[in-house]
Amino acid sequence: MLTIGLVLVALLVIYVTYWVNKWRNPKCTGVLPPGSMGFPLIGESLQLLIPSYSFDLHPFIKKRIQRYGPIFRSNVAGRPIVFSADPELNHYILSQERRSVELWYLDAFSNLFVLEGESRTSGATASIHKYIRSLFLTHFGSERLKGKLLPLIEDLIRTNLRSWSSQATIEVKHCASALVCDFTAKLLFGYDAEKSSFKMSEKFERFAESFAAFPFNIPGTAYHRSIENRKKLTTFLERVLRERKSSAEKSEEDILNQTLDDMEKEEFITDEFIIQILFGGLFAIAESIPITITLLFKFLSAHPSVLEELTNEQEKILKNRKGSDSPSITWDDYKSMTFTIQVINETLRMGNIAPGLLRRTIRDVHYKGYTIPASWTIMLLTSASNLNPELYKDPLEFNPWRWKDLDSQTISKSFTPFGGGTRQCAGADFSRVFISIFLHVLVTKYRWTNIKEGKISRSPMLRIRDDIHIKLFEKD
Template sequence: MLTVVLLLVGFFIIYYTYWISKWRNPNCNGVLPPGSMGFPLIGETLQLLIPSYSLDLHPFIKKRIHRYGPIFRSNLAGRPVIVSADPEFNYYILSQEGRSVEIWYLDTFSKLFRQQGESRTNVAGYVHKYLRGAFLSQIGSENLREKLLLHIQDMVNRTLCSWSNQESVEVKHSASLAVCDFTAKVLFGYDAEKSPDNLSETFTRFVEGLISFPLNIPRTAYRQCLQDRQKALSILKNVLTDRRNSVENYRGDVLDLLLNDMGKEKFLTEDFICLIMLGGLFASFESISTITTLLLKLFSAHPEVVQELEAEHEKILVSRHGSDSLSITWDEYKSMTFTHQVINETLRLGNVAPGLLRRAIKDVQFKGYTIPSGWTIMMVTSAQQVNPEVYKDPLVFNPWRWKDFDSITVSKNFTPFGGGTRQCVGAEYSRLTLSLFIHLLVTKYRWTKIKEGEIRRAPMLGFGDGIHFKFSEKE
């Protein structure tokens, strides 16, 4: 009996040692980038989820760049990952989409577009082109200029007016609700005032749980995230059903376009349309609310920036003297030179997402390294945005630095909205909304910091304990 026990123990030790060795040294038809695979099963996920309290790169990434170089391997959320802060490699990977790589998300994000067991996060080719065109028809530059400019200004005006009637406003949460409700109305006709459900609250909770370890057991952030996702989809399904049963004339929004094309586009099922609606909300509102909050935090520490913004926007008001219109025009928006510099600088420091993700669909060769087929590639494009060789004192908020940059430098070192064929459709929508927010804020309101809050990167940018302000109208 003792002999059997010793044999079993020996077999277990040998198997465990072999398994650990295989984990630490994955199969590869070439040379893997240096790095560590972390602990079995969980990899280095916990290190990435440890919060940092700086606008700099997350320490998980920064420390490994110093140790291994700009391209290294890891394991996150149970998946082998190549992490890259190498601009040349990132540019190459973005150019290879549809050939050697495809868009990819970690499991938590993949649930966002999952339909009947199939992940839709990596849609490519015709489907991607179709969806991109559908959203651009609504929030592209032409429609922004011709139709949405006044509506966005009205939304921002109403939001700031509402904030001025409150003793204290937690900016990130309040901005998220306002932008989510407005975007849902623009894209899909959702009316927050008439709906019995609260889409923006549900959706905001869902987004907050996206960066969590995919452990689907009770009382975990991931389980709550999935529940909020299902509730949000249920609300959107009701919106879709009401639209299909409505006798109202054609509205011309994204939902109308998708419903009208269901007969000729086989991929457009009701479930998939609901997922498209959910994805459209996610892509548009998170960056706006986060950057709005960061703007106010930075304004409090840099009154000289606010002073120059006030001068620029007062000049716009003076030049409009005698005009019947009290609304911003497209030409005035484009003339906001310093405002655009402020937004660029805030986007540069914001780095809302930890990186862009792709998956190798065949072995990728680069600079002597091999990225095996099936591995995830995380491109930390934000590393270039805090590169001291490009941006002097990169963690200093300095909007004036943008006066000296040429277009080539910007295109290579500034990618807040992604790059390649997947560049964010809502980039101009976000910039316009932020510009109108700044215009109305500095010309009509005063604000006082009530609660400082703190920068919190875990790994997406957030604000621990919230950032609270008191707003009041100027006399």
Template sequence: MYWSVWLCVVSLFIASITHWVYKWRNPKCNGKLPPGSMGFPIIGETIQFFIPSKSLDVSSFIKKRMKKYGPLFCTNLAGRPMVVSSDPDFNYYIFQQEGKLVELWYMDSFARLVDLDSTSQSIVATGYVHKYLRHLALAHFGTEALKDGLLSKAEDMIRTRLHDWSKLPALEFKTCVSSMIFDFTATSLFNYDFKMKGAHFSEKFTNIIHALISIPLNIPGTTFHKCLKNQKEAIKLIRDVLKEKKASPKSLKGDFLDQMIDDMKIEKFLTDDFIVYVVFGLLLASFETISSTLTLAMKFLTENPLVMQELIEEHEAILKNRENPNSGISWKEYKSMTFTHQVINEALRLASVAPGILRRAIKDIQVNGYTIPAGWTIMVVPAALQLNPDTYVDPLTFNPWRWKDMGVGVAAKNFIPFGGGSRSCAGAEFTKVLMATFFHVLVTNYRLTKIKGGQIARTPALTFGNGLHINISKKHG
């Protein structure tokens, strides 16, 4: 009798486990799911996703499954059922369906870093809040803001940093440029005084980036746990600045944070916590993308003398045509930098800094005979589009000239460094201006020599191994 009871219990346990595993591998769907595998229970295929590859190419995780299943496949990452897409037409369609079929979504690691639960994510994704934040970002970092003084401030900052770097026998470029971009962006956002507070906060933000591509386990010793410590310090910095500004309204000078403080009088969603995490998120989004892309561009410029030579010729021509040789870059000059923009586009194409752009299905979505269930995450993979050999000849080759005859239609669906649709990055022009200004000051005043490093890897984010070590020396004559 005793053994019969235990046999019954064990049988029920095995049956329930078997049923649970079956349900995990065969999720509910009102139709046919795209092909793929949900991986192991709970962890899905997360471990395979994070296996690094020492190449600029699409990560091996994505590439293997694209080859096996096609441009759409299902998987499970960190417990989230997901459809991964490398289909340019479907991606373009999804970006146009914002608020209708899909909504903005973040991985759990990012959501925890910026204090977003499911409810908060939905609030941020709502049309009104998104429009407010986008309008505010464009007002302080968009075209008009750049024309009205941000461009000249960027040039002053870059001239100062390059002058300081030229005194060094060598520098690790990614670290230095990250600090520069962080300081400039933070100053523009909330009047951050990096000379008083120190430059170490840019390092903390670089460390935080690693948490975005890690499993969100807050256990001592894990990457995520270490990054959360850095995050708390960064949040405290922003919160302290917010308190100081609110305590002395006369000190408000009209920067991004000042505007949000002023708008708290009329916008109920603008709480202290909301403002702090918006500023934190903007800092994360801006400096890492720009610094990684600029570092990749520097690596390629040191390895491609023909590209460097044409870049030098374009910028020296700008100096020759300038009425006042001591004046800064004008907006007209910036727009005239044809080859420079080709170099920037090529660096953005190859960098593909974001491993994926996420949306969540609000309703069931039908595509190519498949159904993506409501509540599932959709991951658009920029690298799969931007490194596609069917679109770009020799896709892993740094070739700025390819953009000379690139059709607008091709770029619209196969080049998405700033996302797409109504959620496209409001800082796109800001990024391009910083890069173009950096190139201008660099090639007209300095010589660039690679010393060592620059090994590329995707983890799945873009990294540079032991760093890119270069020498920047002042030109003479």
């Protein structure tokens, strides 16, 4: 019996050794990028989720770039992945959409954003992607902004900032989330925050706060709370969809109406597809803008010279508009906000929410002697490009004036806050316009004092962990 036991133990040791060796040395027809696959099953997921309280690169990424170079491999959430801080490789990968790579979400992310029974890959054919992009450009693009949205956004911001100034203190991220979420929901599916008993912004903020947590779907965990809040949000959206479909009148000019009108023309448009469109659009717009607004308060408070030049530019626009035919901001006013856009760009550069863009290889990708095998994930580290000292001098210094001297080629290749390639966010213009108008109203009509500095963290997503508190005052 002892002999049999020893043989079994030996076989087990041999098997485990073989399995661990296979894990650490994945199959590849060429040379894999350098790196480590971490522990079996969990890879290096835990190191990536340790929070860092700095605008600098997450330590997981920074240490590996220093050790292995700008291209390295790892394993996150059970999937082999190559991280790239190489601008040339990143530019190449973005140009290979639907040829060598496809859009991809890690399984944990897909569990929150993809409905049951739907594909977890990009799944969308070129025609479906073209439809989605056209849909959002129609309702959030520059033509819609020029024709209808500019005065609506300005009126919305004026009303909300007036309300903020009447309160003893403001939690910036919380209030900005409610402002942007409710307005976006109205444009998407006619949501009326004042009349609805369902608190959209409250549920959505709870979802967004914990969606990037470690994917343990166990009651009491942050990830489980995100899944529960997602269910509440999608249940509400399903009810909105049913009510709109049964309504005799469909006069609203929103995305929900257009998708319903298009159901008869396009077979891929199902009820589940529409819910995904509404939920995904809400997340893409209503999560990024509030974080950027919060960071702007933080940076402007710490850099009075930036605030002074920003105010001078906006007051000049206000002065030039007096006596004109339009009492509101015009498209020409927006296009003249040169320094304002520089401030926004610098905020997006330092405060890029996601560490990078995800793609999955359709076939083996060969680059600089390395091979990235088919079906591997690639994360294009836009955050590393944004903090590259070779591209941006003193990258951790908030300096909007740097954008005057940057050439267009550097910007197009290294600065992708709204994605890149054929997947660039269709809401990019909407986001920039919304934030620009917010700054216009803020600095020309109000001043503020900081009550609480707040705290940011990367784990690896940039989050507002401890909200910034301010007191807002109307200018004399």
